[in-house]
Every structure is written in structure tokens, then in C-alpha cells.
Amino acid sequence: MNHxxxxxxxxxxxxxxxxxxAGTKVWHFAHLCSGAKIGRDCVFGQNTMVASDVSIGDxxxxxxxxxxxxxxxxEDDVFLGPSCVLTNVTNPxxxxxxxxxxxxxxxxxxxxxxxxxxxxxxxxxxxxAFIAAGAVVTxxxxxxxxxxxxxxxxxxxxxRHGHLLQFNEAARAVCPESHFEYALEADGSRVRCLSLDExxxxxxxxxxxxxxxxxxxxxxx
Numbered sequence: 001m002n003h004x005x006x007x008x009x010x011x012x013x014x015x016x017x018x019x020x021x022a023g024t025k026v027w028h029f030a031h032l033c034s035g036a037k038i039g040r041d042c043v044f045g046q047n048t049m050v051a052s053d054v055s056i057g058d059x060x061x062x063x064x065x066x067x068x069x070x071x072x073x074x075e076d077d078v079f080l081g082p083s084c085v086l087t088n089v090t091n092p093x094x095x096x097x098x099x100x101x102x103x104x105x106x107x108x109x110x111x112x113x114x115x116x117x118x119x120x121x122x123x124x125x126x127x128x129a130f131i132a133a134g135a136v137v138t139x140x141x142x143x144x145x146x147x148x149x150x151x152x153x154x155x156x157x158x159x160r161h162g163h164l165l166q167f168n169e170a171a172r173a174v175c176p177e178s179h180f181e182y183a184l185e186a187d188g189s190r191v192r193c194l195s196l197d198e199x200x201x202x203x204x205x206x207x208x209x210x211x212x213x214x215x216x217x218x219x220x221x
Contacts, residue, residue, distance in 0.1 A: 005022040005023065006020055006021075006022060006023065006024045006025070006026070007024075007025040007026065008025075008026045009026060009027050009028050009030070011028045011029050012026045012027065012028065012029065012030040012031070012032075012044075013030070013031045013032070014026065014031075014032045015031075015032060015033050015034040016034055017034035017035055018032045018033070018034060018035070018036050018037075018038070019036070019037045019038065020032070020038045021038060021039040021040030021041070021042070021058065022040050022041075023040050023041040023042075024038055024039070024040060024041060024042040024043070024044075025042070025043045025044070026044045027043075027044060027045050027046050027048075028046040028047070029046055029047045030044045030045075030046070030047065030048045030049070030050075031048075031049045031050070032044070032049075032050045033049070033050060033051050033052045033054075034052055035052040035053040035054075036050045036051070036052065036053065036054045036055075036056070037054070037055045037056065038050065038056045038060075039056060039057045039058035039059070039060065039076065040058045040059070041058055041059045042056060042058065042059065042060045042061070042062070043060075043061050043062065044062045045062060045063045045064040045065075045066070045082075046064045046065070047064055047065045048062050048063075048064065048065070048066050048067070048068075049066075049067040049068065050062075050068045051067070051068060051069045051070040051072075052070055053070050054068050054069070054070060054071075054072050054073070054074075055073045055074065056068070056074045056078075057074060057075045057076035057077070057078070057109070058076045058077070059076055059077050060074055060076070060077070060078045060079075060080075061078075061079045061080065062080045063079075063080060063081050063082040063083075063084075063115070064082050064083070065082060065083040066080050066081075066082070066083065066084055066086075067085075067086065068080075068086055069086055069087065069088040069102070070088060070102050071088040071102035071103055071104050071105060071121060072086055072088065072104075072105045072106075072107070073104065073105070073106050073107070074107045075107065075108050075109040075110075075111075076109050076110075077109055077110045078107050078108075078109070078110065078111050078112075078113075079111075079112045079113065080113050081112070081113055081114045081115035081116070081117065081133065082115045082116070083115060083116050084113045084114065084115060084116060084117045084118070084119070085116075085117070085118040085119065086105060086119050086121070087105075087118075087119070087120055087121040088102040088103055088105065088121045089101070089102065089103065089121065090103060090120065090121060090122060102121075103121040103122035104121075104122065105119060105121045105122065105123060105124075106123075106124040106125070107119075107124075107125045108124065108125060108126050108127045108129070108143070109127050109128070109198065109199065110127055110128040110160065110198075111125045111126070111127065111128060111129045111130070111131070111141075112128075112129070112130045112131060112162070113125070113131045114130075114131050114132050114133035114134065114135065115133045115134070116133055116134045117131045117132070117133060117134060117135045117136070117137065118135075118136045118137065119131070119137050120136070120137060120138045123137065123138070123139055123140050123141070124140045124141070125137070125140075125141045126140070126141050126142045126143035126144070126145060127143040127144070127198045128143060128144045128158065128159075128160050128198070129141040129142065129143065129144065129145050129146075129147065129158075130144075130145070130146045130147070130158040130162065131147045131152065132146070132147060132148040132149075134150070135147050135148055135149055135150065135152040136149075136150045136151050136152055137151075137152040138151055138152065141154075142154075142189065142190055142191070143190065143191060143192070143198070144157045144158055144159070144160075144165075144182070144191040144193075145157060145158075145191075146158045146164065157173070157182070157184070157191045159173075159175035159177070159178065159180065159182065160175065160178065160180060160193060160196075160202070161175050161177045161178045161180075161206075161209065162213065163175055163176055163177055163213065163216055164216075165182055165191070167182075167184045171183060171184040171185075171186070172184075172194075176211070176216045177209070177210065177211045177216070178195075178206050179195075180193055180194075180195035180196060181193075181194040181195050182194065
């Protein structure tokens with residue numbers, strides 16, 4: 001493996017057969033296993049692990065103490081918070097070997113998984129879904145959905161910039177930071193961004209946050 005144009009800390013272990021994109025940083029005591037495919041400009045914090053044959057996109061941020069097991073696929077711009085948990089077998093038993101039966105977990109572009117949250121395997125987290133810290137998610141999550149609690153339940157919709165959306169009678173909402181407009185489907189099951197395609201990168205002038213969550217807390221209720 002060529003380490004040119006990336007950073008791998010001397011304490012990290014990168015097995016043969018790992019593909020890593022330019023600009024990616026791998027920090028203390030991380031372990032990237034053979035067959036993992038990792039995109040550009042990612043960050044893997046201290047004590048992280050990526051198992052064999054895991055696919056990870058560009059600009060993915062993996063915070064300390066996160067293990068990403070075989071069966072997981074992660075698209076671009078995903079954030080995995082400190083000590084969040086991913087699994088790959090629903091019914092594990094020490095005495096029953098289930099290698100080759102790993103279940104697929106799909107985390108779509110821009111999704112956030114908060115610190116200490118647990119994502120039970122075999123589900124999909126939609127684009128820009130937001131899983132709150134400590135939540136336990138056991139079923140598919142829609143694009144832009146905001147999930148809280150144990151078990152995880154939807155408590156609203158989050159904008160691409162991470163702010164709660166308040167929809168008017170016309171089923172339209174505006175992110176208070178980016179001013180992007182969002183539409184809620186008639187049946188209330190799906191949100192889409194009207195101002196920018198979900199697969200398009202953020203414009204440079206919007207790629208740096210200028211307001212914290214608390215700045216809009218009073219208006220969000």
C-alpha cells in the first residue's frame with residue numbers, strides 16, 4: 001500500500017490489501033483490515049477498526065472507539081460519533097459460527113450517528129438522517145429523519161446543516177443556517193431538499209458552519 005498523500009500514525013496497523021484515498025488520516029491504535037476500501041479525505045480516530053471488505057466513501061469522519069464490521073457499507077460525508085456501535089449479526093451466539101451470514105448495514109450519504117448510539121444490523125440509514133447520542137436504532141431510517149431514544153423513534157426532520165426543520169401549512173421548511181428549502185411529502189413519510197440535490201457537494205461558502213445548534217434552539221422549540 002502506498003502511503004503517499006495520506007497520514008497513518010506509527011501506532012496504527014494497516015493490513016496488506018487495504019485501499020485508502022488521498023488525504024485520509026488514520027490516528028493512534030487504529031486497525032484497517034485487508035480488503036477494506038476507504039475513500040478520500042476520511043479521518044479515523046484513536047482505537048478505530050475497519051473490518052475486511054468494508055466499503056467507505058469520501059470525507060467520512062469516524063471518531064474514537066468505533067468498530068466498523070464486515071457487512072457495512074458507508075457512503076460519502078458520513079459522521080460516526082465517539083463510541084457508537086455497529087453490528088453485523090442479529091442473533092449472535094459464541095457457539096454458533098455465522099461467518100458468511102453477515103447482515104448488510106447501509107449508511108447513506110451525509111448521515112450522522114451520535115456518540116454511543118447503537119445501529120442494529122440489517123438496516124439502512126437514509127441520506128442526512130440524524131441519529132441522536134445514545135439512541136438504539138432497529139429499523140430503516142428515512143432521509144433527513146431525526147431519531148432519538150431507546151428504542152429509536154423519529155422526533156422530526158433535520159436539515160443538511162443539522163438543524164430541526166419546521167414545516168408550514170404548505171409542507172415547506174427553510175433551514176435557518178443555510179436557507180435551503182425542504183419539502184415534506186403529502187403522506188409525511190419523506191423529506192427532500194429543493195435547493196440542492198442530495199448527491200451534490202455543498203457550495204464552498206456553506207461548507208463551514210457559522211451557527212451552533214443553540215443559536216436556533218429558541219425558534220425550534
